[in-house]
Amino acid sequence: MAAPQREVPHILLVDDEHLLHTLFERLFTRHGLRLTSCYNALQALEVLKKEASSFDLVITDFKMPDMDGLELLAYIRQEHPDLQVIMITAHANVQHAVRAMQNGAIDYIPKPFSTEELVERVQAALARRREQQEVTARRSARSSRRRTKPTIEYVGAHPTIQRLKAMLPRVAANRAPVFIQGESGTGKEILARLIHQMSDRASGPFVAINCANLPRELVESHLFGHRKGAFTGAIEDMTGAFERADGGTLLLDEITEVDLAIQAKLLRVLQEQEIQKVGSTEARKIDVRVIATSNRNLSEAIAKGQFREDLYHRLSVFPLSVPPLRERMSDVPLLVDHFIKKYCELYGLPLKQVAPALMDRFMQYHWPGNVRQLENYVQRGVLLSADRTVIEVEDVFNDFFADAEPARQDAQEKEDLLSRVQTIEEMEREMILRALKETNNNQQLAAQKLGISARTIRNKLKRYREQGLIS
Numbered sequence: 213m214a215a216p217q218r219e220v221p222h223i224l225l226v227d228d229e230h231l232l233h234t235l236f237e238r239l240f241t242r243h244g245l246r247l248t249s250c251y252n253a254l255q256a257l258e259v260l261k262k263e264a265s266s267f268d269l270v271i272t273d274f275k276m277p278d279m280d281g282l283e284l285l286a287y288i289r290q291e292h293p294d295l296q297v298i299m300i301t302a303h304a305n306v307q308h309a310v311r312a313m314q315n316g317a318i319d320y321i322p323k324p325f326s327t328e329e330l331v332e333r334v335q336a337a338l339a340r341r342r343e344q345q346e347v348t349a350r351r352s353a354r355s356s357r358r359r360t361k362p363t364i365e366y367v368g369a370h371p372t373i374q375r376l377k378a379m380l381p382r383v384a385a386n387r388a389p390v391f392i393q394g395e396s397g398t399g400k401e402i403l404a405r406l407i408h409q410m411s412d413r414a415s416g417p418f419v420a421i422n423c424a425n426l427p428r429e430l431v432e433s434h435l436f437g438h439r440k441g442a443f444t445g446a447i448e449d450m451t452g453a454f455e456r457a458d459g460g461t462l463l464l465d466e467i468t469e470v471d472l473a474i475q476a477k478l479l480r481v482l483q484e485q486e487i488q489k490v491g492s493t494e495a496r497k498i499d500v501r502v503i504a505t506s507n508r509n510l511s512e513a514i515a516k517g518q519f520r521e522d523l524y525h526r527l528s529v530f531p532l533s534v535p536p537l538r539e540r541m542s543d544v545p546l547l548v549d550h551f552i553k554k555y556c557e558l559y560g561l562p563l564k565q566v567a568p569a570l571m572d573r574f575m576q577y578h579w580p581g582n583v584r585q586l587e588n589y590v591q592r593g594v595l596l597s598a599d600r601t602v603i604e605v606e607d608v609f610n611d612f613f614a615d616a617e618p619a620r621q622d623a624q625e626k627e628d629l630l631s632r633v634q635t636i637e638e639m640e641r642e643m644i645l646r647a648l649k650e651t652n653n654n655q656q657l658a659a660q661k662l663g664i665s666a667r668t669i670r671n672k673l674k675r676y677r678e679q680g681l682i683s
């Protein structure tokens with residue numbers, strides 16, 4: 213099996229300096245590299261949880277508020293061991309550099325650095341990754357029966373989850389497509405991984421691809437691959453997701469986001485079990501089990517003519533539905549325990565508990581972001597409670613709930629706010645804009661209210677303006 217190839221290497225930058233984002237962006241674009249930037253580690257976690265497989269390299273600052281580069285590194289080593297990390301450290305701080313390397317960073321770049329030096333090190337890291345992938349691919353082709361993967365812990369005892377779990381052995385034993393419907397963050401991907409792991413393809417690859425994130429012109433290449441010269445810009449052969457998943461499982465996330473022409477091709481691939489690369493006349497047999505997900509209401513999409521009904525029927529031999537967290541609240545304590553254990557172990561902390569008041573809050577909350585949001589909150593609580601063994605309400609809800617006891621109407625507004633927004637970035641933006649509104653645009657006061665610096669507010673506003681989010 214060939215190592216996964218990507219058109220353009222994708223790099224995640226984690227640094228709180230806005231300037232660095234701009235600099236990296238310009239520099240990397242010029243060198244044919246793609247960049248996604250985050251301002252802090254918590255944001256990076258969110259991005260990685262959603263699409264770690266789309267990155268080739270992470271470059272992170274050492275010193276950051278809330279969660280520093282070392283903690284982020286620990287997380288990546290545990291959850292995404294294939295992902296390489298380069299740490300940016302202060303020039304004078306040799307200990308930081310040493311600790312970064314001891315903890316699994318592959319390189320460090322002392323500040324200040326020249327642009328050539330940076331590009332050189334990044335290229336070296338990318339080359340090393342390609343080599344590694346080739347070795348792993350050869351090794352796994354040789355000993356495809358050995359199984360060393362960690363077992364997935366899928367938590368839940370609510371009757372609907374129990375029913376879901378009960379169906380899994382039958383689903384896993386089959387190779388027919390699976391369709392998983394559920395709101396964002398309900399656990400569709402972990403379920404897909406579990407099905408893969410329980411199946412006889414467990415030692416084969418598990419490839420996840422998010423259809424909503426693919427550049428429109430390249431969807432077909434990403435799915436089926438293309439031949440060099442198939443179109444302008446196809447400068448090299450590209451291996452598609454189906455080919456990479458050969459002998460294993462392919463997760464097609466947000467399947468409803470591909471357009472009708474591609475849907476027709478997908479249908480054919482599922483029927484014939486063979487693919488044709490863009491620009492090739494040859495068909496190639498593949499052995500892939502497809503699991504598709506969507507957080508949209510599919511019958512609506514079908515009724516509107518946005519999704520082919522025949523593809524839906526082909527995909528949903530096993531239609532599974534994961535309920536939103538608010539419909540299985542009895543699982544909240546189990547999930548909280550599970551995530552506390554996960555993050556305390558990850559950060560090498562003694563096991564913690566949540567304060568009863570915090571558990572009450574959790575039990576009353578309606579979880580618009582579902583299990584992912586709960587996991588983020590617990591992770592945040594574990595980190596912010598520092599050396600205390602009890603996680604308090606303030607450790608989790610501090611930024612989002614500026615007042616200790618908000619008035620009813622205020623509380624309602626904030627609930628609405630939280631149900632509208634999904635990512636930490638959006639929450640942050642909403643909080644900043646709200647604080648400014650409440651203080652008649654006094655940046656100093658708004659900063660005080662939020663416990664951040666006025667400089668940060670200025671920087672953020674500039675960014676929102678650049679992104680066209682405010683005028």
Ligand SMILES: Nc1ncnc2c1ncn2[C@@H]1O[C@H](COP(=O)(O)OP(=O)(O)OP(=O)(O)O)[C@@H](O)[C@H]1O
Pocket residue numbers: 261365366367368394395396397398399400401402403465507550583584587
């Ligand atoms: N039942 C569960 N037990 C343990 N962890 C879970 C469970 N459900 C979800 N999680 C965790 O919650 C996070 C979100 O789950 P996942 O990524 O599978 O959601 P998703 O439905 O694919 O979300 P999206 O629609 O945004 O892609 C993951 O870190 C996952 O491991």
Ligand SMILES: [Mg+2]
Pocket residue numbers: 400401465
């Ligand atoms: Mg997902």
